Amino acid sequence: MLEIRLHGRGGQGAVTSAELLALAAISEGKYGQAFPSFGPERRGAPVIAFCRIDDRQIKIRSYVNKPDIVLVLDPSILRIANVAEGLKEDGILVTNTKHKADEIRRELNLNYKLAVVNANRIAREELGLPITNTTMLGALLKANAIVKPDSLIGPIRDRFGRIAERNIKAFRRALAETELAF
Amino acid sequence: MGKRIGLEVSLSAAEAVKMADVDCIAAYPITPQTHIVEHLSELVNDGELDAEFIPVESEHSAMSVCTGVAAVGARAFTCTSSQGLALMNEIVHIAASMRLPMVMILANRSMSGPISIWNDHTDVMSIRDCGWIQVFANNGQEVFDHVLFGYRVGESQKVMLPVMIHIDGFILTHVIEPVEFWETQQVERYLPAFKPIHALHPDRPVTMGAFGMPSMFSEVKVAQDEALIQSKSEIMAAWNELGDLVGRYYRPIETYRSEDAETLFITQGSFGETVSLVVDALRDEGKRVGLLMDRLWRPFPLDEFRQAVGNARNLIVIDRAISYGGQGGPLAMDLRSALYKERNQPNITNFICGLASRDVTIDDFKNMFNRSMEKIEGNPREEDFEYYGVRGK
Numbered sequence: 001m002l003e004i005r006l007h008g009r010g011g012q013g014a015v016t017s018a019e020l021l022a023l024a025a026i027s028e029g030k031y032g033q034a035f036p037s038f039g040p041e042r043r044g045a046p047v048i049a050f051c052r053i054d055d056r057q058i059k060i061r062s063y064v065n066k067p068d069i070v071l072v073l074d075p076s077i078l079r080i081a082n083v084a085e086g087l088k089e090d091g092i093l094v095t096n097t098k099h100k101a102d103e104i105r106r107e108l109n110l111n112y113k114l115a116v117v118n119a120n121r122i123a124r125e126e127l128g129l130p131i132t133n134t135t136m137l138g139a140l141l142k143a144n145a146i147v148k149p150d151s152l153i154g155p156i157r158d159r160f161g162r163i164a165e166r167n168i169k170a171f172r173r174a175l176a177e178t179e180l181a182f
Numbered sequence: 183m184g185k186r187i188g189l190e191v192s193l194s195a196a197e198a199v200k201m202a203d204v205d206c207i208a209a210y211p212i213t214p215q216t217h218i219v220e221h222l223s224e225l226v227n228d229g230e231l232d233a234e235f236i237p238v239e240s241e242h243s244a245m246s247v248c249t250g251v252a253a254v255g256a257r258a259f260t261c262t263s264s265q266g267l268a269l270m271n272e273i274v275h276i277a278a279s280m281r282l283p284m285v286m287i288l289a290n291r292s293m294s295g296p297i298s299i300w301n302d303h304t305d306v307m308s309i310r311d312c313g314w315i316q317v318f319a320n321n322g323q324e325v326f327d328h329v330l331f332g333y334r335v336g337e338s339q340k341v342m343l344p345v346m347i348h349i350d351g352f353i354l355t356h357v358i359e360p361v362e363f364w365e366t367q368q369v370e371r372y373l374p375a376f377k378p379i380h381a382l383h384p385d386r387p388v389t390m391g392a393f394g395m396p397s398m399f400s401e402v403k404v405a406q407d408e409a410l411i412q413s414k415s416e417i418m419a420a421w422n423e424l425g426d427l428v429g430r431y432y433r434p435i436e437t438y439r440s441e442d443a444e445t446l447f448i449t450q451g452s453f454g455e456t457v458s459l460v461v462d463a464l465r466d467e468g469k470r471v472g473l474l475m476d477r478l479w480r481p482f483p484l485d486e487f488r489q490a491v492g493n494a495r496n497l498i499v500i501d502r503a504i505s506y507g508g509q510g511g512p513l514a515m516d517l518r519s520a521l522y523k524e525r526n527q528p529n530i531t532n533f534i535c536g537l538a539s540r541d542v543t544i545d546d547f548k549n550m551f552n553r554s555m556e557k558i559e560g561n562p563r564e565e566d567f568e569y570y571g572v573r574g575k
């Protein structure tokens with residue numbers, strides 16, 4: 001089972017990212033489970049969401065406390081929360097940042113595998129807004145091919161309707177532009 | 183086999199209500215039930231479900247509407263949570279005593295205060311003695327199946343009782359997971375049209391909800407209790423038929439690796455699936471541990487419970503609600519009395535945890551197992567129940 005914890009700010013779509021990923025896995029015949037850390041939602045406040053993917057039925061209902069992957073949708077979260085808390089030793093931190101992986105590693109003193117992408121820039125250019133949920137899914141799949149990239153297209157189309165194509169473009173750009181430092 | 187779809191559990195629950203072809207939905211939004219009602223209002227608005235959606239001004243009215251709908255022989259649905267349930271409480275009892283079938287999903291949430299929107303079973307336990315058939319669903323699939331089951335059982339002329347489906351708020355209502363939908367033909371086979379024994383109609387006047395003088399009241403109430411107890415045979419029949427139809431067989435007490443178990447965890451709701459993983463882990467360590475998940479809450483499955491306990495020596499009862507000033511959690515109290523005077527009465531330990539959605543992990547349940555083994559050496563008494571993971575305790 002692969003366990004992912006997502007950090008973002010209310011309104012950026014961390015919960016949506018988790019959901020889309022689970023839906024993509026389910027569409028491949030796998031089991032997917034996505035849920036938010038439950039609370040009154042406020043735009044801009046730090047939020048956490050969780051996603052689990054497995055070939056077998058997922059029975060665990062507690063939070064993801066020892067993730068395989070941490071996905072950070074907002075660069076500012078890196079400095080206000082210990083996003084790597086509980087991340088497994090061979091885990092991956094995937095983050096939105098304008099910095100290079102080495103700079104992030106030095107600044108935050110992290111020994112984990114890193115995957116970085118300037119998702120704010122991609123999202124601004126493709127969507128006109130720094131809403132990075134679909135962009136960061138591209139970075140996530142570059143870091144770990146949990147599902148086939150094409151499996152996300154259906155869920156993105158269902159969710160975003162007329163702005164789906166722009167989201168798909170942002171997703172594909174991140175898939176290409178993400179820097180891996182493993 | 184129906185289509186396997188990834189969907190939020192609230193939405194798949196609403197889709198099951200649609201498949202049940204309800205005539206009327208009356209509900210007032212309250213977290214964490216809201217997504218169920220929202221989706222139903224969309225389905226009605228979009229013409230996908232031919233039903234009246236009555237956006238009432240309170241839960242008291244929601245249950246009053248459903249009662250009226252059932253009284254004319256139509257199919258009613260509502261859902262609520264915690265304080266909403268408290269507000270509809272008066273009519274919840276009326277629906278059962280008038281023997282009016284309907285289905286209500288209770289998205290389980292703490293009773294305030296302090297104000298909490300999060301999950302536990304304090305709302306479930308506040309309504310325990312209302313006379314409804316009550317079942318727990320442990321995942322999205324079970325919610326979907328039990329909506330259809332609820333109408334099937336409740337509307338049976340041998341039963342004629344409302345059915346409440348308990349699902350953990352947020353932990354189930356807000357999770358995306360795969361659910362296998364039923365085929366339309368399967369629903370048609372399983373769920374015939376609602377044919378009430380009596381229905382309100384201007385041309386055929388009857389009195390419903392009449393005054394009960396002391397000379398009659400006891401007889402009426404005992405008849406109601408007997409109806410609830412006797413509903414079990416129809417419940418079993420409906421579960422068996424559901425299993426034959428879609429391949430998922432449900433039982434009043436679900437068991438997991440319990441047959442040769444020395445120690446049994448006992449849970450209600452979504453804790454069950456997590457604890458099944460704890461059982462696997464403890465079995466790997468060579469410990470003979472199993473799990474009983476209470477699915478049928480009312481009528482209480484006394485025989486099935488005693489049988490499932492079998493020769494187990496230790497029971498670890500997990501409650502997700504407080505009975506203020508009581509002798510432990512509500513589930514533990516029921517189970518203790520069910521085993522009173524059994525020849526080989528097991529040791530019972532009781533933990534109350536997970537209030538207001540506080541996360542309870544696999545390690546936490548392992549700790550409860552270890553704590554239980556320690557307590558059992560000292561002959562635990564009923565007053566020894568423990569609040570797990572609470573600061574200062």
